[in-house]
Amino acid sequence: MTQSPTSFVAAMIQMRCGVDPVQNTDFAVKTIRAAAEAGADYVQTPEMSNAVNRARDGLMASLAPEDKDGMLAALRDLAREKKLHIHIGSLALSVGEKVANRALIIGPDGDIRARYDKVHLYDVDLPNGESWRESRTYTAGAEAVAVDLPWGRLGVSICYDVRFPHLYHDLAEAGCHFLSAPACFTKQTGEAHWVVLHRARAIENGAFFMSAAQAGHHEDGRDTFGHSIIVDPWGRVLAEAEAEPGFILANIDTALVTDARARIPTLVHARKVPVKVIEA
Numbered sequence: 001m002t003q004s005p006t007s008f009v010a011a012m013i014q015m016r017c018g019v020d021p022v023q024n025t026d027f028a029v030k031t032i033r034a035a036a037e038a039g040a041d042y043v044q045t046p047e048m049s050n051a052v053n054r055a056r057d058g059l060m061a062s063l064a065p066e067d068k069d070g071m072l073a074a075l076r077d078l079a080r081e082k083k084l085h086i087h088i089g090s091l092a093l094s095v096g097e098k099v100a101n102r103a104l105i106i107g108p109d110g111d112i113r114a115r116y117d118k119v120h121l122y123d124v125d126l127p128n129g130e131s132w133r134e135s136r137t138y139t140a141g142a143e144a145v146a147v148d149l150p151w152g153r154l155g156v157s158i159c160y161d162v163r164f165p166h167l168y169h170d171l172a173e174a175g176c177h178f179l180s181a182p183a184c185f186t187k188q189t190g191e192a193h194w195v196v197l198h199r200a201r202a203i204e205n206g207a208f209f210m211s212a213a214q215a216g217h218h219e220d221g222r223d224t225f226g227h228s229i230i231v232d233p234w235g236r237v238l239a240e241a242e243a244e245p246g247f248i249l250a251n252i253d254t255a256l257v258t259d260a261r262a263r264i265p266t267l268v269h270a271r272k273v274p275v276k277v278i279e280a
Contacts, residue, residue, distance in 0.1 A: 006254040008151045011040035012212040012228035014241045014248070017052040018219035021062055024050055025071040027245070029078055035247045036082045042149065042252075044087040045075075046212045046228070047101070047118075047159045047184040051092050054220045056137050063094040072104065080110035085149060089182025089212050090118065090158050098139045103156050103182070105147050117141030118158040119167070126188055134160075144171055152177030152254040155207075159183035162197050162211075165204060172205035172267055177257045179207050184214040190225020195237070203235040206260035206267065208252055215243050233260035 013031050017024045032043050050071040053059040066072065069091055079086040086106040093100045101118040119141045121134040144167060145156045155171030155178065162181040171179060179201060185194055194213075202209040208231065215226025226243040230250040238250040261267060 006151055008041040008149075008252050009039045009249055010210055010230060010252050011035035011038070011043045011247050011249050012210060012230060012239070012241070013043060013045045014213055014215050014226055014228040014245050015046050015049060016216040016218060016224075016245045017046075017048060017050070017214060019051055019053040019055075019058060019062060021050040021069075021071055025074050028071065029074055031245070031247055032075070032078060032084070032086065033082070035249065036084055038247075038249055040084065040247075040249060042085040042087065043247075044180060044182055044210065044212045045089045046182045046214045047090045048092055048214065049088055049090065052184060052214060052218050052220055052222070052224075054222060059092060059099065059137070060094065063092055063099065065095065066091075066093050066100075066102070069093060076106055076110040076112070079106045079108055083108040087154075087156075087180065087182070089180075095139060099137050101134075101138050101158060103145075103158055105154070105156065114145055114147035114156065116145040116156040116158070118161065119144070120160045120164055122160040126186065144174075146171055146174050146176050149178075151252070152257070155179045157181045159185060162201065163193075165201065168201050168205050168207075169267075169270065172207055176205075177207055177254050178252070179205065179209045180211055181209075182212045185225045187223040187225045190227065194225055194227055195229065195240070198229050198231050199235045199237070202231040202233055204266065206233045206264065207257055208232055210250075210252075213241070215241070215245060233257050 105114040155176035214224040228241040239248040
């Protein structure tokens with residue numbers, strides 16, 4: 001474990017989840033253990049860590065509410081055992097007739113420090129014929145969430161949220177040093193936008209941006225981009241995975257946030273002004 005109060009080792013766990021939460025949990029536990037042995041203090045898993053399943057009925061049948069979710073229980077035990085901060089990028093959790101896409105931050109005592117439900121739902125039609133309607137299955141969150149870690153403040157988001165820059169500006173204004181958008185990003189959109197969006201959000205806010213991702217061809221037929229990534233406040237990529245499951249590591253120094261924001265103080269200079277429309 002690191003000793004500096006402003007620096008730590010972050011690990012992004014890249015997964016290729018199937019439809020069985022038990023198998024996904026086994027992989028997550030094994031890989032988080034390996035990351036901890038490599039020196040990680042903070043570990044993040046991707047969106048939908050417990051199940052990736054496009055079939056609504058099958059997904060619903062495999063899920064449990066938060067207090068009965070097997071992966072959450074296993075990772076709370078693991079956090080306690082390894083004295084880790086574990087950021088579950090998200091779990092699919094049953095909430096009545098719909099599903100919450102919920103991130104959970106677990107402290108080294110095993111307690112849940114924060115919860116965040118994905119605010120922006122992915123309802124899109126892609127040029128290659130893929131069509132997604134998350135709103136049919138998922139409930140949307142209604143608030144942004146920031147949580148204090150020993151080394152600074154973390155802004156929590158999920159996947160599609162990364163396309164909405166105002167969310168991260170608000171989180172940065174709320175004092176966040178680290179931003180995150182763990183994802184199940186499609187291969188098509190990921191190839192075009194994933195790295196660019198992460199570098200842009202990091203630069204705009206003078207913050208670290210780190211996101212674990214799903215990767216590869218999944219049991220439910222989808223293809224995800226992978227490329228779990230850690231970007232520093234100057235927009236430099238510190239670590240980036242490719243398309244296979246595993247993990248990446250990077251040293252995170254919160255002092256770089258102060259430095260980047262002093263060099264280019266966009267948070268201080270930002271102004272909200274009305275738009276004047278000149279009609280034709």
